Amino acid sequence: MVKGKTPHVLSFINLKGGVGKTTTAVAVAEILALEARQRVLLIDLDPQTNATVNLISEEAWDELDRSGRTIAQLFDDKINHHLEPKFDIERAIVRRVSTVNGGIEALDLLPSSIRLIELQDHIPGIAMMGNFTNNPLDILKKALQPVIDRYDYVIIDCPPSLGTVTRNGLRMSTGYVIPTIPDIVSTWGIYQIVDNVRRFAADIGQTIEPLGIVATKVQKNNLHDRVMNDLAHGRLGKFNAAGVQQPRFFESTIPLSVNVARGADHEADLRTLNGKYGPQAYVALQVLTREIWALCEANSQ
Structure with missing residues (x-):
């Protein structure tokens, strides 16, 4: 990472849970760090904490959460601004994370917490609580300022909503990726x-481009084939009728894999990403990561 260079910051978003959003975000982060030799920070904004416990053990996460070293403490400090702040970005970031081979040297994590569930509804009112110097949308961006230029890529796993927590991620994003199962229900909210995001970016005077849509948990059936054909030809849902261009459809599609659950098992003694995701899914995730990397590098020219 060149000192002072702006990293690529990518949010992974879908309004529906269970579509492989977190698995895709984690895998892209791992491959960028391990194989592309990029310095990567994964930020888990989802209170389900799936990305966090995919990269560190539940015991390690519990200790971090109890000691105020998760993203929830950052927002809690702003909500309860009359109390002494506890969040410290240097202490919260976990270095060298992954279930693979004891951790990946170039991959760091800012963990989430289930406490975000109870906090997220209070975040929009932060400025109205007498804390007028804090824009609720800038909390994450300001917290990352001391460390952001250490990284080439920042991958943000967003919750399945477009609320204030997700907008904190988008506020600092240079682009976003939409993982989706290629069926009617999962693609409905794209x-x-x-x-x-287009209207939010216009409101804040920022460019946040969709890098693309990636099909996940793909199975060999007529429905998935038909939806992927529509995605490949820009025919998804309301886009044409509304005059809005559908984002590109990534060439790489991620097959449904039985290895994913095992990949989050910290007792499984995994040595490679191929072993974590299974050969077929791993190759697809490699190709997807190369597509994302190429788009980001082209955009930075």
Whole structure:
């Protein structure tokens, strides 16, 4: 990482849970760090904490959460601004994370917490609590300022909503990726994501481009084939009728894999990413990561 260089910051978003969003975000972060030799920070903004416990053990996460070293403490400090702040970005970031081979040297994690569930509804009102110097949308961006230029890529796993927590991620993002199962229910909200992010970016005077849509948990059936064909030809849902261009469809599609659950097992003694994700899914995730990397590097020219 060149000192002072702006990293690529990518949010992974879908309004529906269970679509492989977190698995895709974690895998892209791991491959960028291990194989592309990029310095990567993964930020887990989802209170389900799936990305966190995919990269560190539940015991390690519990200790971090109890000691105020998760993203929840950052927001808690701003909500309870009359109390002495506890969050310290240097102490919260966990270095060298992954279930693979004891951790990946170039991959760091800012962990999440289930406490975000109870905090997230209070975040929009921070400025109205007498804390007028704090914009609720800038909390994450300001917290990362001391460390952001250490990284080439920042991958943000967003919750399945477009609320204030997700907008904190988007506020610092240079682009976003939409993982989706290629079925009707999972793709239904993609137009809403693109339209909302486009309007949000315009409101804050920022460019946040969709890098693309990636099909996940793909199975060999007529429905998945038909939806992927629509995605490949820009025919998804309301885009044409609304006059909004559908984001590109990534060439790489991620097959449904039985290895994913095992990949989050810290007792499984995993040595390689191939072993973590399974050969077929791993190759697809490699190709996807190369596509994302190429787009980011082209955009920075």
